Amino acid sequence: DQQVKQNSPSLSVQEGRISILNCDYTNSMFDYFLWYKKYPAEGPTFLISISSIKDKNEDGRFTVFLNKSAKHLSLHIVPSQPGDSAVYFCAARAYNNDMRFGAGTRLTVKP
C-alpha cells in the first residue's frame, strides 16, 4: 500500500535548465509534505517542505507546488546545477505522526 508515489525512477537534465520532480499521494489525511535529497552512502537531508494549507513554497532555487485536489506535488529546481545530482525523496506526514516516503527519483544534471 504505497500512499506516496514517485513514478519516475530517474530524470536527466542539462545544467542551467529546470528540473521538475513529481510526487502523487493517496491519503487525504496528510498535513505536511517534504522533499529530501540523498547522496550515496549518506542519510537523506531535508530540502524543503509545504503545509497542506499552502499551494507553493519557495526557497532559493527550489520551489514546491501542492495541488490538493489532484493529490499531487512537485519540486522545481531552477537553474539546475551538477551538484544537484542526487536521489530525491518525497515524503508526507499525517496527524498521527505517520510519515510515508516515495521510492525516490534519481536526478542527474549534466554539465
Next chain:
Amino acid sequence: NAGVTQTPKFQVLKTGQSMTLQCAQDMNHEYMSWYRQDPGMGLRLIHYSVGAGITDQGEVPNGYNVSRSTTEDFPLRLLSAAPSQTSVYFCASTRDRVSYEQYFGPGTRLTVT
C-alpha cells in the same frame, strides 16, 4: 554537534542471530525514528518515539524492538534476524512534533545470510 550518529556502518548476520543497531543524537530532539530503505520502496517507518519512555510502531514494526530510556539514544533491536531484514537502516531525529524537518544519520547497511 555531531548530529545523528549510527553504529555500526556495516553488519553481516546469520539467520537467527540478534543484534542492536545504535543511534544517538546530541541536539536534544524529542522525536526519534527508525526507517529501513529497500530498493524501489523508499524509506519505511519501523518505530518512532516522541520522547524518553514513549515509543510506538510505524509501518513495518514486525521483527524489531525499540526502547527510549534517554533523550539521546534510540537503539533498534533485531531479536532473531531473517534474510528479509537485509536492508539499509536510517535513524532520524526531529526537534518536536511541530518541526517536521528530520535529521538523518548516515545509515547502517545490514546483510542477513
